[in-house]
Amino acid sequence: xxxxxxxxxxxxxxxxxxxxxxxxxxxxxxxxxxxxxxxxxxxxxxxxxxxxxxxxxxxxxxxxxxxxxxxxxxxxxxxxxxxxxxxxxxxxxxxxxxxxxxxxxxxxxxxxxxxxxxxxxxxxxxxxxxxxxxxxxxxxxxxxxxxxxxxxxxxxxxxxxxxxxxxxxxxxxxxxxxxxxxxxxxxxxxxxxxxxxxxxxxxxxxxxxxxxxxxxxxxxxxxxxxxxxxxxxxxxxxxxxxxxxxxxxxxxxxxxxxxxxxxxxxxxxxxxxxxxxxxxxxxxxxxxxxxxxxxxxxxxxxxxxxxxxxxxxxxxxxxxxxxxxxxxxxxxxxxxxxxxxxxxxxxxxxxxxxxxxxxxxxxxxxxxxxxxxxxxxxxxxxxxxxxxxxxxxxxxxxxxxxxxxxxxxxxxxxx
Ligand SMILES: *Cc1c(COP(=O)(O)O)cnc(C)c1O
Numbered sequence: 267x268x269x270x271x272x273x274x275x276x277x278x279x280x281x282x283x284x285x286x287x288x289x290x291x292x293x294x295x296x297x298x299x300x301x302x303x304x305x306x307x308x309x310x311x312x313x314x315x316x317x318x319x320x321x322x323x324x325x326x327x328x329x330x331x332x333x334x335x336x337x338x339x340x341x342x343x344x345x346x347x348x349x350x351x352x353x354x355x356x357x358x359x360x361x362x363x364x365x366x367x368x369x370x371x372x373x374x375x376x377x378x379x380x381x382x383x384x385x386x387x388x389x390x391x392x393x394x395x396x397x398x399x400x401x402x403x404x405x406x407x408x409x410x411x412x413x414x415x416x417x418x419x420x421x422x423x424x425x426x427x428x429x430x431x432x433x434x435x436x437x438x439x440x441x442x443x444x445x446x447x448x449x450x451x452x453x454x455x456x457x458x459x460x461x462x463x464x465x466x467x468x469x470x471x472x473x474x475x476x477x478x479x480x481x482x483x484x485x486x487x488x489x490x491x492x493x494x495x496x497x498x499x500x501x502x503x504x505x506x507x508x509x510x511x512x513x514x515x516x517x518x519x520x521x522x523x524x525x526x527x528x529x530x531x532x533x534x535x536x537x538x539x540x541x542x543x544x545x546x547x548x549x550x551x552x553x554x555x556x557x558x559x560x561x562x563x564x565x566x567x568x569x570x571x572x573x574x575x576x577x578x579x580x581x582x583x584x585x586x587x588x589x590x591x592x593x594x595x596x597x598x599x600x601x602x603x604x605x606x607x608x609x610x611x612x613x614x615x616x617x618x619x620x621x622x623x624x625x626x627x628x629x630x631x632x633x634x635x636x637x638x639x640x641x642x643x644x645x646x647x648x649x650x651x652x653x654x655x656x657x658x659x660x661x662x663x664x665x666x667x668x669x670x671x672x673x674x675x676x677x678x679x680x681x
Contacts, residue, residue, distance in 0.1 A: 290663070290664075291664045291665065291666050292310075292663060292664070292665045292666070293665070293666055293667065294665060294666075294667040295310050295558060295560060295596060295639050295665055295667065296596050296598075297665075298310065298560070298663055298665060299560060299596045299598070299637050300598050302663070304560060304562070304637075304661075305562060305574070306574065306659040306660060306661060307559050307560065307561050307574055307575035307579055307580065307659075307660040308559065308560045308660065308661055308662070308663060309340075309557055309558075309559055309580065309643075309647075309648055309660055309661065309662045309663070310557060310558045310559070310560060310639070310662075310663055310664070310665045311340065311342045311343060311346075311556060311557045311644075311662060311663070311664050311665070312555075312556045312557065312558075312644075312664070312665055312666065312667065312668075312669060313342060313343075313345070313346035313349070313556070313664055313666075314346075314666055314678060315555050315556045315644075315668065315669045315678065316343060316346035316347060316350065316552060316553050316555075316556035316644065317346045317347075317349045317350035318350065318676065318677070318678035318679070319350065319551065319552050319553070319555060319556065319673075319676040320333070320346070320347045320349075320350025320351060320352050320552045321350040321351050322523060322675060322676045322677075323350075323511070323523070323546075323548055323551060323552060323676070324350065324351040324352060326523055326524065326527045326675070327527060327530075327544070327546050328527075328530075328531060328534070328544060329543055329544030329545050329546060330354050330374075330543070330544075330545045330546075331351075331352050331354060331545075331546055331548065332352075332354040332355060332356040332374075332376055332378070332506075332545060332546065332547045333347045333352045333354070333355050333356065333547075333548065333549065333552055334356045334378075334509050334547045334548065334549030335355055335356060335357050335358070335362045335365070335366060335549075336358055336362065336549065336649065337509075337549030337550055337552075337553055337645045337646060337649070338549075338553045338556075338557070338644055338645060338646075338647075338648055338649050339362060339365060339649055340648055340649075340662065341365075341369060342662065342664060343553055343556065343557070343644070343648075344365075344366065344369055344370075345369070346553075346556065347552055347553065348369075348370060348373075350552070352552070353372070353373060353374060354373070354374045354375075354376065354545075355370075355373055355374070355375050355376070356376055356378040356509075356547045356549075357375055357376065357377055357378065357379075357390075357396075358377075358378060358379035359379065359386065360383070360385070360386040360389055360390060363375055363377065363386075363389075363390050363394050363396060364394065367394045367395075375390070375394060375395070375396045376396070376398040376400075376427075376429075377390050377396050377398065377399045377400065378398075378400045378429070378471070378506075378547065379400065380400050380401055380402040380403070380406060380431045380447045380448075381406060381447075382399070382406070382409070382410075384409060384412075384413050387399065387409070387410055387413045387414070388413050388416070388418075388419060391413070391414060391419055391422070391426070392418065392419055392422075397424070397426055397427050397466070397467075398426065398427035398428075398429060398467065398469075399426055399427070399428060399429065400428075400429040400430075400431050400471055401428065401429070401430065401431065401457070401461075402430065402431040402432075402433070402447055402448050402449040402453075402454075402457075403449065403453075403457075404456075404457065404460070407428070407457065407460060407461060410426065410428070411464065414426055424466060425464065425465055425466035426464075426465060426466060427465060427466055427467035427468075427469065427503075427504075428461040428464065428465040428467070428468055428469070429468075429469035429470070429471045429504070429506060430449060430454050430457045430458055430461065430468075430469070430470050430471065431447055431448050431449065431471045431472065431473075432448055432449060432451070432454045432470055432471065432472045432487075432490070432491060432494060433447070433448025433449060433450050433454075433472075434448065434472055434473075434474060434475075434487050434490065435490075437474045437475050437478055437480065437483040437486075437487075438475075438478060438479060438480045438483060439474055439475025439476055439477060439478035439479075439483065439510055440475070440476060440477035440478070440479075440518075440587070440589075441475055441476040441477060441587070442475045443473045443475050443476065443510075444472075444473070444475070447473075448472065448473075451490070451493070451494050451497075454470070454494050454498075455494055455497050455498045458470065458494070458495070458498040458500055458502070459498055459499070459500055462500040462501070467503045467504060468500070468501070468502050468503050468504075469502065469503060469504035469505065469506050469545070470491050470494065470495060470502055470504075470505055470506070471505075471506035471507075471508060471545075471547075472487050472490075472491060472506070472507065472508050473508035473509060473510060473547070474487055474508060474510040475510055476509065476510055476549075476550060477510070477512045477513075477518070477550060478510040478511070478512060479512050479518060479520050479521070481521060481525045481526045481528075481529040481530075482529060483510070484507055484526060484529050484530050484533065485529045485530075485532065485533040487507070488505070488507065488530070488533035488534065488536075488537065489533060489536070491505055491537075492536070492537045492539070495537075495539070502539070502542060503541075503542070503543060504542070504543045504544070504545055505534075505537075505542055505543070505544055505545070506544075506545040506546070506547065507530060507544060507545070507546050507547075508546065508547050509546070509547045509548045509549045509550065509551070510548075510550075511523070511526060511546075511548045511550065511551035512550070512551065512673070513550055513551055513554030513555055513642060513645065513671075513673045513676075514555070514642070514671040514672065514673040514674075515589060515590055515591065515592070515642055515671070516590045516591070516592050516627075516671070517590050520673055520674065521674070522674035522675040523551075523673075523674065523675025523676060524675055530544070549645060550645035550646070551673070551676070553644040553645050554642055554644045554645040554673070555641075555642055555644060555669030555670070555671065555672070555673060555676070556644035556669065557643050557644035557647065557648060558639045558640060558641045558642075558643055558670060559575055559579075559580045559581070559639075559640050559643050559647065559648075559660075560596065560637055560638070560639050560640075561573040561574050561575045561637070561638050561640060562574050562635065562636070562637050562638075563632060563633065563634055563635065563636045563637075563638065564614070564634060565634055566632065566633055566634060569607060569608065569609050569610065570609070570610050570611070570612055571609050571610070571611050571612070571628075571632065571638075572611075572612045572614075573611050573612070573613065573614070573638065574614050574657070575613060575614065575640075575657075575660070576611070576612070576613010576614055576615060576620040576621075576622065576657075577613055577619065577620050577621070577622065578613065578615050578617070578620060578651070578652045578654040578655070578657065579613065579614075579651050579652075579657060579660065580640075580643050580647040580648055580650070580651055580660070581611070581613065581622055581640070581643075581647070582646070582647070582650040583646055583647070583650075584611070584622035584624070585619065585620070585621065585622055586619075588623065590624055590625070590626070591624075591626070591640050591641060591642050591643060592640070592641040592642055592670040592671050593609075593624075593626040593627065593628055593638055593639065593640050593641070594628070594638070594639050594641075594670070595628050595629050595632055595636055595637075595638055596636075596637040596638065596639055597636060597637075603629075604629040604630040604631040605629070605630055606627045606628060606629060606630065607627070607628065607629075607630040608624065608625035608626070608627060609624060609625065609626045609627075609628050609632065610622060610623045610624050610625065610626070611624065611626065613657075614655070614657045615654055615655040615657060616655060617654075617655070626638075626640070639670070641669070641670025641671065642669070642670060642671055648662075
């Protein structure tokens with residue numbers, strides 16, 4: 267199946283190009299360009315790459331793997347994650363919960379946002395069989411208990427799983443996630459004690475930050491978690507070591523997956539807490555290599571290319587965060603072999619902030635009308651699109667070739 271057909275994604279891609287590609291999986295991006303000659307940005311999902319990465323992670327990690335849905339909620343992507351063996355989903359909004367429940371009636375869904383709407387807590391608990399909730403404050407604990415204590419909700423007669431999100435000191439991650447969420451150790455200790463008698467399952471969770479290249483960040487965080495657990499004096503059932511596992515970008519070369527897992531295994535042994543279960547919530551690592559966007563050049567001015575997608579489309583992280591993504595020219599006829607040069611991109615909107623400095627390496631003779639594949643956009647690309655300035659006509663196809671960059675440890679096994 268090649269296109270989004272069934273349930274709407276949280277932010278569904280349009281289908282207008284898809285009609286011409288119905289039922290088709292293209293063997294490669296270049297074949298797709300020859301067939302469709304897309305004049306709108308086209309998202310190319312590689313389900314095989316995503317399934318392999320998910321399967322590699324599930325095999326390497328000694329615990330339950332929760333896919334962080336926010337990273338890419340496209341149904342084609344979720345199905346590929348499922349096909350790779352993932353059965354748990356980390357959701358942060360009621361729309362994500364509804365989407366996952368619709369696609370996978372048997373999935374285990376966990377509500378891992380520390381600040382939730384009351385209605386979302388109720389609906390998840392009552393209608394979608396969600397039992398686990400994360401929190402990082404006393405007021406959120408009170409909110410959850412009030413909602414689950416209402417007569418309708420209390421009828422279920424079960425206690426929730428409660429997870430305390432621990433703030434971490436700054437790590438080497440590209441994107442810090444402890445400034446906004448997480449209880450400091452003293453507060454986390456108090457919350458663990460308060461939650462224990464109320465919880466069917468008690469957990470401690472953290473996130474080292476997204477695109478964290480240093481395996482030692484997990485060791486340090488797990489050590490801190492161990493200190494917090496011991497100081498609380500209560501029994502903990504689950505340690506959730508979050509996401510943050512990196513993928514390869516042109517200027518970022520992560521150590522192999524195995525290096526992260528050895529640190530995690532060693533840190534787990536050092537905790538000496540037999541019976542403690544481990545969970546992880548990878549997002550980027552499972553899907554980052556699994557999608558590209560194919561854009562078309564609308565004008566060239568010196569070494570700046572005006573393209574039909576930008577920071578209000580799939581390329582948000584190439585703007586303010588200055589991520590570099592791999593790029594390649596897709597020409598139906600053989601190139602003249604022009605040497606590579608460094609280019610920047612302007613997106614299609616009228617906003618002067620819609621600029622991506624890269625640099626993106628492309629043959630020096632790139633010109634108006636050419637197609638360019640921009641890779642490694644499976645994570646935080648597709649899902650950050652907006653309709654700003656009317657540029658919302660992207661579509662999705664599936665392709666079966668390899669990722670533009672391999673992340674060590676996640677490569678598909680040769681078959
Ligand atoms: C975003 C997020 C993740 C996924 O992070 P990645 O860096 O994509 O692996 C996992 N857990 C929580 C709570 C998150 O907010």
